[in-house]
Amino acid sequence: MNKSEFNILIVEDEFIAFAYLKNILEKMDFINIYNARNSNEAKDKVSTYKINLIFMDINIDGSIDGIACARLINEKDNIPIIYTTAYADMNTINDTKETNMFGYIIKPFNYEDVDVTLSVAMRFLEKDNTTLNIIDEELTLTKDYKYYKNSKTLKKSGVVVNLTKKELEIFNQLSLKINQNISYEFLIDEVWKGKEVSLSTIRDTISRLKRKVPELNIQNVANYGYILKLNE
Template sequence: MTIISDVKILIVEDEAVTSMDLRSSLTDLGYVVCGVATTGEMAVKYAGELHPDLILMDIMLAGRMTGIEAADIIRAKCRTPVIYLTAYSDDSFLARAKITEPFGYILKPFRELELKTNIEMALYKYKMESALRMSEETTRVLLNAIVDIMFLVDTNGKFHAVNTALAKQAGKKVSELIGSNVSELVTRGILSPKMAGWNVNPTQVIPRHFEEEFSGKWFDVTLCPVRNPKNDIVLYAVYIRNITPHKKHEEQSRQNEEYFRSLVEDTSDIIAILNNDTTLRHDSPSINRLLGYSAEHLVGKPFSILLSEEELPVLGCLFEEIMSNPGMVKPFNLKVKNADGEFFCLEGIISNLYGNPVIDGIVLNGWINPC
């Protein structure tokens, strides 16, 4: 039973009888014969014009160009899969034909079952190879779009893949780094020994992550082992990200926090940092000295526990206004009670410092007066 297919096949055969037999067999099998070429030159021309899905190529053709030469040109230009037709099976022909990466061989005289099997296997192989090429190209594009360094290195230190970020750092082309040894970049001071994986235990089965200061910069490094089908570790995938700006920010924040803490602890004013729900996050020691409350008693509690009932709406309006205006600074006057229940006037300013890398909250700064 003939199965209709939309697969287009180009026949390249200079023997008229064989060409007619092929056309008839292919048609009976449900394929579409999109053209017949009798020379290598015609085959190259038709491959570019007709865009066949597959080419049946006789190795020995009339004219100056052999089928092998034609297949090589076609492979370079459009990668159309080629199956060779040949009456020769000696090693010299096969060795020359292998270079062009054919998708199969059919010895003359052919049988329809053999023809169909070879065609279907070639089409499947081509489909899988195309999907793999697409996957590899996608991976390559993604790797090169990343500004961080990424590379694959084997257990002997030989590069198997690198992205353009590393090539740029090394001052070389990607192709120049592939196959070279990572030791060269270590010697040149581009990678540290740890980044190159020199201290990795070859039996290590889980990814290793660390931060390292190198050449005046900080780097976040991850080394992931890659296994072969036998479960042996054969490669390491290495990801290196420059985190120097982040480290500098961390250090600046730490210094700012220490400076702010020293100011809070030494001041005679009452200073409190509140969250957006009015709970107290941090208070100055002066609250204990002036009102008699310990930090353990207040931190995590609403600031409203210091106020009288009539002051609660005032605090609510004040907080609503200050939260609606980032960066706002506003004076206030509230009645607060000390630990013994006596009331005092707390005057000062309240500031919305959300977004500030050091404080990131509402700051209340005031002083105590008798009411």
């Protein structure tokens, strides 16, 4: 998707917070970035511009919050929404699932947090624009975790798990070979494309991945590699 034609709306009532996120998006080469401070302004911007994606702060000015604002927008326009919030309690997350939620970012966030979450949303949008009616193959890992093979998206309780590119590539390989040992050499070939990389780099990346998905049973195989173990 051409970024020069991509319109992003940031619903945020604090100017500093808006400017910070806008600066990150501009570094990613997005040009058309709009701001709304409350639900009325958000609906006006959606009506005026062809908004492709919304960053929605949950706590905004006005009589309704960001989640209620998203519901109103989604009644007419099925626009993907990424929530920004200082809180990540399950009640709030469950409420966002009633909207066209594509992820959430916890404040304070950085460039990488935005990049990872936005890249997932962009992949979905690109698939919608180029390939209609294709079912994204779903792999149920646990009661809470599901992995979507075509879009390479991991979700916990319906919420996208934010993984870096390398973490996602490693997880993809593990998910393709569940309950099978994967060697260090295989990961180097598939994830790092044969480039020279130390075992400590692989271990560090796996450690970060495991911290993000502690409920999934990713185990070290001594002197060999790793395995994603699931109950059969």
